[in-house]
Amino acid sequence: MGEDIKLGHVAGFPLRLHWSVLVVLWLFTWSLASYTLPVDAPGHAPATYWLAGLGGAVVFLGSILAHELAHAVVARRCGVKVKSLTLWMFGGIAIFGSTPKTPGKDFRIAAAGPATSLALAAVFAGVAAGLDAFGVAHIAVSAGWWLSGINLLIALFNLLPGAPLDGGRILRAYLWRRNGDFTRAALGAARTGRGIAFGLLALGLFQFLVGYGMGGLWMVFIGWFLLTAARAEEADVLARQALAGVRVADVMSANPHTGPGRLTVDAFIERYVLGHQHSAYPVERSDGGIDGLITLAQLRAVPRVERATTSVRDIAIPLADVPTATPDQPLSELLEHLSPATGGRVLVFDNGGLVGIVTPADIARTIEIRDLSVPPPAAEHHR
Ligand SMILES: [Zn+2]
Structure with missing residues (x-):
């Protein structure tokens, strides 16, 4: 992606930021400051909500980074080269330079991300409950619960069983182990990925039409992105297969x-x-x-x-x-x-x-x- 901003290295991996991250940062800051936090913890000055909203959105991006970093660290340990980590509108992407050599490694690399998001959801829930118990201002408690919820959502979304989502990689590892054929497993995961993408597109379109507005539109975008990625993955697998045995x-x-x-x-x-x-x-x-x-x-x-x-x-x-x-x-x-x-x-x-x-x-x-x-x-x- 040409519009990437290079941010240097995290744990030895080149980290890039796509400009669309700023859109997400704004969107989450805005929705936290003007809706979520004022409804949940009323009575503060607008500036306080905006500050807390910005804080929440930044920690959210940190959570996405932790998710990708988990993939990358486990991949490196499994001998898979990690080219870069990129944060963008729909989360993060870890670009790998090669594919895992065994189903077990494939599974571990895929599962590391959602496992991290689940752990973060638990940690933020614990922090929120702790702040609540110590009587800290409710706006901080509210932001903590929001972070817990959104990390849970990220874990569950990424566990949907279709490539290129993490759940799709887990499915690929499972099929690979069962049939011993990587190509066939990868094709299966890419095809369910396409099915899930169509499902999200249809659901988003339906929501948009019945008046959910932005939420539906967002889902349409995500579905469309997944569809493109699943198709690319399928084409890539087929290309590799066509090239088998060619020097x-x-x-x-x-x-x-x-x-x-x-x-x-x-x-x-x-x-x-x-x-x-x-x-x-x-x-x-x-x-x-x-x-x-x-x-x-x-x-x-x-x-x-x-x-x-x-x-x-x-x-x-x-x-x-x-x-x-x-x-x-x-x-x-x-x-x-x-x-x-x-x-x-x-x-x-x-x-x-x-x-x-x-x-x-x-x-x-x-x-x-x-x-x-x-x-x-x-x-x-x-x-
Ligand atoms: Zn992931």
Whole structure:
């Protein structure tokens, strides 16, 4: 997501904030300050309600972060790479760099989030009851109960048994353990996810039509988001299946055209880009080694007046940021390492030398061709 604000690291994980979090922060502050708290604990000044509302909304975001952090910490312990944690309008997303290796690990990573939300619900309920017992102002007690309730709601919602929700992952782990087939389990979880999404969409639409207003509309948004995510997950699983048994060497473009990084952008465009059909070039050092990757988009982004004075090396993506592979690697492994920075391109090295490049078009073409030749999923299961 391009609109993410990078907030640094939490427990070693890169934390990002999507701008839509501000909408949520405002929405919860507003609803707490102008409705929930004044109704439950009347008699305070408006400023007090707004302050307590803002406090409650911030702690709520902290609760979401704790939920995602729990997924990430358990994932790391299970040997699954965590790319980033992002907070946005509908909660949090932990982006994993790989899939768990066993159903048990799959289950533990999925269950960690809802378990944390349930624990937080219990803690906030305890705090609220304690504050009440000690006679603290009722507005604080009320905010405590609200936090307990919303964490309970988050736990229960996320336990709905359809991917990409946590409950869907738990379902996937269960099916995987029962049938021993990850692909089939993942497809099952994605399909129930689609069903749940349709259910939420219909319910939200119904609520909106009978006059629930915002609440119904919110549910429609969530249903629509889940539907998109469940479909993407299904497509991803099918793609992996189509790629089963394909090696990087089978799809890569061998011996890609490279260009020297010392050239200016002007000279590079003239000598290498014009007349070729490539959308990216591995960049060469003077000793012949590969330094990085330059894309047409990057060349185009250099203003015309600066093209004679900018060297390709200065704007190329450094090799450390370019996903790489070996010819013998299964192609499906690459899907987990594609990077938007390189437009999904991967450089293939063998014994330290560049031997090929894989582009998203190569992968898409392979999937389409395999689709034509591979029997439908159901026939493939009992091997
Ligand atoms: Zn979760």
